[in-house]
Amino acid sequence: MRIDIITVLPELLESPFQHSMMKRAKDRGLLEVNLIYLRDFAINKHGQIDDYQYGGGAGMVMMCEPIANCIDKLKAERDYDEVVYMTPDGETFNQKIANQFSLKGNLIVICGHYKGIDERLRQLYVTREISIGDYVLSGGELAAAVFVDAIGRLLPGVLNDETSALTDSFQDGLLSPPVYTRPEEFRGVKVPDVLLSGHEKNIQEWRHEKALERTKQRRPDLLGEDN
Ligand code: ADE
Numbered sequence: 709m710r711i712d713i714i715t716v717l718p719e720l721l722e723s724p725f726q727h728s729m730m731k732r733a734k735d736r737g738l739l740e741v742n743l744i745y746l747r748d749f750a751i752n753k754h755g756q757i758d759d760y761q762y763g764g765g766a767g768m769v770m771m772c773e774p775i776a777n778c779i780d781k782l783k784a785e786r787d788y789d790e791v792v793y794m795t796p797d798g799e800t801f802n803q804k805i806a807n808q809f810s811l812k813g814n815l816i817v818i819c820g821h822y823k824g825i826d827e828r829l830r831q832l833y834v835t836r837e838i839s840i841g842d843y844v845l846s847g848g849e850l851a852a853a854v855f856v857d858a859i860g861r862l863l864p865g866v867l868n869d870e871t872s873a874l875t876d877s878f879q880d881g882l883l884s885p886p887v888y889t890r891p892e893e894f895r896g897v898k899v900p901d902v903l904l905s906g907h908e909k910n911i912q913e914w915r916h917e918k919a920l921e922r923t924k925q926r927r928p929d930l931l932g933e934d935n
Pocket of ligand 1 (some may be wrong): 794795796820838839840841842843844845846847848851
């Protein structure tokens with residue numbers, strides 16, 4: 709999978725893909741993330757990529773030409789499955805959407821800033837608009853990092869234990885059950901006996917029960933029981 713991220717702040721996105729699973733994905737040739745500096749497509753020598761909004765009001769708008777020229781150049785080099793725009797008014801990202809995107813080949817991701825991008829770019833270029841939650845970030849970069857991480861770790865061969873993504877929270881519509889490691893007792897609190905029993909079937913049943921219990925308590929909406 710190849711993901712080209714268009715950004716005015718590439719520095720913000722350098723570290724997130726150099727560690728842990730994203731580094732492994734890259735080292736194994738499973739995920740290539742390219743940071744494309746939008747100012748290289750600025751409309752003048754001052755590096756301008758934004759302008760005042762028509763109709764007045766505070767806040768700059770990212771202009772059509774730099775982003776359009778950047779995408780045109782990328783599209784002339786290869787085909788893309790989606791052009792994604794990170795924006796708080798997009799569809800709310802979740803595990804199901806991450807699963808869908810993990811099946812794609814090439815993606816362009818646009819990080820917005822200020823008041824966002826000119827609406828015509830959304831009409832003409834963007835195929836999917838993604839929000840990572842109901843709050844506003846200073847720009848789309850951190851949202852893009854979240855989006856790419858959630859997708860990248862799902863690519864087959866990225867996680868060591870192929871089954872571990874399958875037991876993640878949300879993957880089966882439930883939150884994950886509690887987990888424990890050594891020691892067996894910590895400050896008077898013991899690991900549940902069943903986990904020490906070696907009885908595989910009982911352990912699986914216990915985990916399912918706890919996952920259900922936790923989901924009921926914390927996220928009844930996942931079970932369709934909140935209203
Ligand atoms: N840009 C600013 N806020 C955002 C959000 N919540 N999700 C995606 N992109 C954003």
